[in-house]
Amino acid sequence: MQSGQILLIASGIVAIVVVVALIRLRRLREAYSIALLGAIVIFVVTATWGFGTVIWITQRLGVTYAPSGVFALGFGVVAIVGVYFGVVVTGLQDKLKALAQENALLEARLRRVESQAQAKHRDGDSDTADR
Amino acid sequence: MSEQISDSKVLLVVPAFNEEASLAATLEDIKDAASFATVLVVDDGSHDETAKVAQRCGANYVRLPFNLGVGPAVQTGFKYAQRNGFGCVVQFDGDGQHRAEYVERLVTRIQSAEADVAAGVRSGDDLDAYTFSLLRGWGSRWLRFLIWLASGRMFSDPTCGLRAFNRRSIAYLAETYPEVAAEPYSLVMLTNRGFNVVEEPIRLRKRTGAPTSLTFGRAISYMVIASWAIVTAALAGRRA
Numbered sequence: 001m002q003s004g005q006i007l008l009i010a011s012g013i014v015a016i017v018v019v020v021a022l023i024r025l026r027r028l029r030e031a032y033s034i035a036l037l038g039a040i041v042i043f044v045v046t047a048t049w050g051f052g053t054v055i056w057i058t059q060r061l062g063v064t065y066a067p068s069g070v071f072a073l074g075f076g077v078v079a080i081v082g083v084y085f086g087v088v089v090t091g092l093q094d095k096l097k098a099l100a101q102e103n104a105l106l107e108a109r110l111r112r113v114e115s116q117a118q119a120k121h122r123d124g125d126s127d128t129a130d131r
Numbered sequence: 132m133s134e135q136i137s138d139s140k141v142l143l144v145v146p147a148f149n150e151e152a153s154l155a156a157t158l159e160d161i162k163d164a165a166s167f168a169t170v171l172v173v174d175d176g177s178h179d180e181t182a183k184v185a186q187r188c189g190a191n192y193v194r195l196p197f198n199l200g201v202g203p204a205v206q207t208g209f210k211y212a213q214r215n216g217f218g219c220v221v222q223f224d225g226d227g228q229h230r231a232e233y234v235e236r237l238v239t240r241i242q243s244a245e246a247d248v249a250a251g252v253r254s255g256d257d258l259d260a261y262t263f264s265l266l267r268g269w270g271s272r273w274l275r276f277l278i279w280l281a282s283g284r285m286f287s288d289p290t291c292g293l294r295a296f297n298r299r300s301i302a303y304l305a306e307t308y309p310e311v312a313a314e315p316y317s318l319v320m321l322t323n324r325g326f327n328v329v330e331e332p333i334r335l336r337k338r339t340g341a342p343t344s345l346t347f348g349r350a351i352s353y354m355v356i357a358s359w360a361i362v363t364a365a366l367a368g369r370r371a
Contacts, residue, residue, distance in 0.1 A: 097199055101195070103195075103196055104195045107194065108191065
């Protein structure tokens with residue numbers, strides 16, 4: 001096993017530990033961690049068993065330092081994960097905006113209904129007093 | 132349950148973020164010059180007493196739980212109008228720059244069925260009164276050019292926020308309203324979807340209350356975001 005390969009595998013293991021720790025601390029949801037773990041697994045598996053293939057491909061592409069091919073693959077996977085999270089965040093932001101607007105509109109309606117009810121109540125009291 | 136929709140009911144939507152200093156004067160101006168309209172202040176998650184000022188002045192108000200930006204704040208006004216049977220919405224800034232005397236002209240153009248949207252056009256003198264006037268001038272030309280490319284229409288003042296909308300455009304914008312660079316972006320959206328947008332000359336008043344938040348950096352950032360927003364609005368196509 002080459003030193004570059006060991007570095008890549010160690011990086012992947014550290015990343016897995018960080019993701020699992022974030023899940024345990026409830027700072028990262030399981031649903032969103034799947035994309036990250038998937039990316040890390042691809043990275044580690046490629047570094048461990050597909051290293052020869054990656055070296056062969058990178059040499060054909062003219063890359064002199066083979067592990068940089070694995071890092072390029074990792075960068076591609078991270079870019080895909082980034083786009084995925086961009087889509088997720090956009091969806092959540094839309095929902096959050098709609099919820100905030102709905103909350104504001106309902107609060108205004110509640111205020112109006114309460115003030116109408118209070119006015120009705122006051123009218124009722126004054127009618128009773130008149131009688 | 133919504134009331135029956137009437138084209139004669141006008142809602143003046145005032146998006147306001149930390150405008151406690153200028154809001155009372157704005158609402159007073161509206162009371163004097165546009166008393167035919169119902170006012171709705173949309174407090175966009177202000178940290179100051181904006182909502183309380185609106186309440187003290189007897190205006191209707193909705194309070195967003197946190198700051199969403201001017202686009203979503205105005206969209207909240209469209210949703211309110213749709214649910215409460217308003218046939219015309221006027222967007223009116225809460226910082227005291229817009230003059231209520233021009234509201235009637237914009238509303239007239241909507242109620243005479245002349246247009247779906249009546250957009251205010253500020254005079255050159257008003258625009259020159261601001262800092263970064265050179266940047267603003269070139270920026271405005273650039274946005275006008277981009278909007279022309281994206282929609283085929285040349286608008287004189289794509290960033291003016293004083294606008295009136297009819298029932299059809301209210302229904303559309305309550306569903307879809309831009310979050311960034313809302314004024315130029317919405318012009319492209321509306322034009323490309325067949326809404327008739329007309330322009331009406333207006334004058335501004337000098338800003339009162341809090342100083343403008345527009346710095347050189349923010350102006351550049353706005354130009355970049357607005358340009359990209361116009362491109363994406365054009366890419367969204369001309370669906371009916």
